[in-house]
Amino acid sequence: MAKKTKSKPVLSKAEGWNGFSLKPRKDMPEGLWMQCPGCEHMLYKSAVEKNMNVCPECNHHFRIEAAIRIKYLADEDSFQEILSEMTTDDPLNFKFRGTTYKQRIKSDEKKSGAREAMRIGKAFIKGRAVFLAVMEPNFLMGSMGFVVGEKFCTAVDKAIEEALPLVAVCCSGGARMHEGVVSLGQMAKTSAALAKLDEAGGLFISVLTDPTTGGVSASFAMLGDCLIAEPGALIGFAGPRTIAETIKVELPEGFQTSEFMLEHGFVDMIVHRRDLRSEIARLVDYCQK
Amino acid sequence: MPAVCGQLFYKLFRQVHCVFFLLRMPWRDILIANMPGNKNKITNGDHLDFEDTVADLDQQTDELHRLSSVKGIDYSAEIRRLRKQQVAELKRIYSNLNAWQTVQVARHPKRPILTDYLDMMVKDFRELHGDRCFGDDRAIITGFGHIGRERVLLVGQNKGRNTKEKVACNFGCPNPEGYRKAILKMKLAEKFGIPVVTLIDTPGAYPGIGAEERGQAQAIAVNLIEMSRLRVPIICIVIGEGGSGGALGIGVGDRLAMLEFAYYSVISPEGCAAILWRDGSQAPDAAEALKLTSKDLYKLKLVDAIVPEPLGGAHRNVHDTIYNVEKYIVKTLRELKRTKIENLLENRYKKLRSIGAGPTEKLRRKTQPAKDRIKAALKALPAKPGQITTKV
Ligand SMILES: [Zn+2]
Numbered sequence: 001m002a003k004k005t006k007s008k009p010v011l012s013k014a015e016g017w018n019g020f021s022l023k024p025r026k027d028m029p030e031g032l033w034m035q036c037p038g039c040e041h042m043l044y045k046s047a048v049e050k051n052m053n054v055c056p057e058c059n060h061h062f063r064i065e066a067a068i069r070i071k072y073l074a075d076e077d078s079f080q081e082i083l084s085e086m087t088t089d090d091p092l093n094f095k096f097r098g099t100t101y102k103q104r105i106k107s108d109e110k111k112s113g114a115r116e117a118m119r120i121g122k123a124f125i126k127g128r129a130v131f132l133a134v135m136e137p138n139f140l141m142g143s144m145g146f147v148v149g150e151k152f153c154t155a156v157d158k159a160i161e162e163a164l165p166l167v168a169v170c171c172s173g174g175a176r177m178h179e180g181v182v183s184l185g186q187m188a189k190t191s192a193a194l195a196k197l198d199e200a201g202g203l204f205i206s207v208l209t210d211p212t213t214g215g216v217s218a219s220f221a222m223l224g225d226c227l228i229a230e231p232g233a234l235i236g237f238a239g240p241r242t243i244a245e246t247i248k249v250e251l252p253e254g255f256q257t258s259e260f261m262l263e264h265g266f267v268d269m270i271v272h273r274r275d276l277r278s279e280i281a282r283l284v285d286y287c288q289k
Numbered sequence: 290m291p292a293v294c295g296q297l298f299y300k301l302f303r304q305v306h307c308v309f310f311l312l313r314m315p316w317r318d319i320l321i322a323n324m325p326g327n328k329n330k331i332t333n334g335d336h337l338d339f340e341d342t343v344a345d346l347d348q349q350t351d352e353l354h355r356l357s358s359v360k361g362i363d364y365s366a367e368i369r370r371l372r373k374q375q376v377a378e379l380k381r382i383y384s385n386l387n388a389w390q391t392v393q394v395a396r397h398p399k400r401p402i403l404t405d406y407l408d409m410m411v412k413d414f415r416e417l418h419g420d421r422c423f424g425d426d427r428a429i430i431t432g433f434g435h436i437g438r439e440r441v442l443l444v445g446q447n448k449g450r451n452t453k454e455k456v457a458c459n460f461g462c463p464n465p466e467g468y469r470k471a472i473l474k475m476k477l478a479e480k481f482g483i484p485v486v487t488l489i490d491t492p493g494a495y496p497g498i499g500a501e502e503r504g505q506a507q508a509i510a511v512n513l514i515e516m517s518r519l520r521v522p523i524i525c526i527v528i529g530e531g532g533s534g535g536a537l538g539i540g541v542g543d544r545l546a547m548l549e550f551a552y553y554s555v556i557s558p559e560g561c562a563a564i565l566w567r568d569g570s571q572a573p574d575a576a577e578a579l580k581l582t583s584k585d586l587y588k589l590k591l592v593d594a595i596v597p598e599p600l601g602g603a604h605r606n607v608h609d610t611i612y613n614v615e616k617y618i619v620k621t622l623r624e625l626k627r628t629k630i631e632n633l634l635e636n637r638y639k640k641l642r643s644i645g646a647g648p649t650e651k652l653r654r655k656t657q658p659a660k661d662r663i664k665a666a667l668k669a670l671p672a673k674p675g676q677i678t679t680k681v
Contacts, residue, residue: 091645150645175556182645184537191517191541192641193642195514222504255501265504
């Protein structure tokens with residue numbers, strides 16, 4: 001996107017921070033204990049899991065996969081997934097560093113157990129019927145290719161058809177470069193679909209989780225009628241590394257976090273993971289006609 | 290009898306025309322290259338690294354020119370021969386540029402930029418400044434003008450020619466206020482039914498602290514949704530660099546065209562190489578893999594038209610390049626203005642919605658459960674009166 005230089009990034013917390021990076025995350029020590037990247041406490045894994053994958057010490061929200069997110073968000077067994085088998089077709093026949101995009105998909109499928117970076121379906125949140133679109137961070141960084149675009153547009157169509165509110169949980173590094181301009185086009189495509197939802201008078205609640213950047217934040221993620229952010233999430237257009245490399249200035253503390261976005265007026269509220277269900281339900285109630 | 294005469298005449302005319310056409314092309318290029326007023330004349334140092342044979346020939350020609358003026362000997366025959374050779378060489382090079390070479394042509398310092406188009410293509414340009422919120426971004430220029438006989442709102446990204454201009458317009462990297470200005474003026478155009486023409490030429494939206502504070506992502510997202518339903522025709526043309534979201538921010542419309550050697554990509558080749566190859570110097574490989582040239586994108590049906598560039602790229606003949614763009618705009622505007630606005634919007638939506646749809650449609654059919662497929666097929670059957678219905 002911008003000029004790349006070989007200078008070292010000048011991030012203040014470059015070592016401990018691994019938010020926006022395509023490198024695999026630092027492996028947690030195997031077993032029962034894990035270290036929190038927020039407060040560096042050693043935490044008992046099952047205690048964290050019981051606490052909705054939030055650090056009990058510092059409220060650091062761990063990144064969670066789509067299945068767990070759905071479990072936290074939707075009423076028990078209420079999620080009816082559609083288009084779950086849809087997979088990408090490699091439109092560019094993309095090859096890089098001796099591997100191919102297709103191989104990368106296969107390995108990520110194996111690693112994450114997901115077929116694509118988004119799951120959609122009808123669900124109930126505290127008894128309110130909604131259409132749910134949840135992004136999968138472990139599948140190619142949750143990046144948006146045409147399957148994600150198509151699934152999102154289908155979710156919008158269904159929401160219009162059944163007059164349901166649409167809830168999207170965004171968690172993505174941006175557009176998927178392996179699909180080139182096809183993935184760039186998904187930004188326009190999802191936005192155009194949301195224009196239809198807007199004209200039909202539908203409600204769109206966008207939940208921004210860590211991370212929401214690039215092509216996803218610059219399209220449907222930021223177009224919510226209500227924008228909810230999880231605490232401490234990375235939200236922005238360009239990744240902090242790109243910015244640091246381009247302008248060669250140390251980035252201010254808390255730059256591009258949910259709190260930063262709230263302060264600058266780009267999200268409606270910051271909601272703790274355990275309150276997400278009730279907040280969404282309340283917003284759905286308020287926006288009823 | 291008259292029919293035969295007409296046919297003969299037509300055949301003769303066509304042959305003569307062909308001959309003229311063949312004769313005309315190289316001479317015209319040579320003439321233009323030698324025109325004294327050609328401020329975009331390619332001098333030494335402007336040659337790209339894959340054009341060294343052309344650079345050699347240029348140097349030889351210049352040497353002969355110098356000699357003929359110093360010694361007073363007539364070298365015009367040799368010069369003409371060299372020029373012919375140069376034209377042949379340019380044709381050879383530019384007929385099969387690879388992706389990375391195309392990127393270099395698209396970034397050529399002498400490539401026509403927005404201000405050239407404003408000077409040569411837009412009559413009576415009235416610039417409209419400011420986003421009414423924060424400021425006036427010089428990387429995006431908006432204003433009313435005439436192209437041909439058509440009244441349009443022109444929105445374009447400007448890179449600047451000299452250092453001072455480049456700094457003023459941030460090297461063509463817009464800030465959020467640029468995108469907000471663009472959509473504000475487009476809404477104005479919508480109010481009065483004025484078609485919108487956007488000229489895209491940016492390395493990408495600016496990744497800066499201020500840009501993030503003022504909501505770069507939100508500004509671009511709003512442009513995407515609003516442009517997808519703007520009730521006037523929109524034509525977008527990539528004239529140089531089409532850098533990811535920064536380009537798309539003014540690039541949603543009824544038609545997307547590209548100049549022949551422009552590029553349009555989801556990420557800069559350098560950025561892609563740095564991430565996927567873990568080495569920024571692998572940019573040529575990344576450029577090839579990203580399929581960012583006009584030819585590839587046209588094949589993938591992501592671009593509606595390719596506007597041809599003159600021999601040796603736009604920077605060798607600014608006038609013809611801009612003329613080609615103008616011709617495309619005028620033709621397309623006429624076509625779009627004939628369509629009713631409701632149909633235009635529906636077509637635009639279908640076009641946006643079908644990005645990448647070919648393979649997806651196929652997949653959906655495959656993945657739909659058999660039960661649903663049968664149900665859908667039954668629903669599609671016309672209901673006949675007296676048809677036997679069974680309760681399920
Ligand atoms: Zn912690």
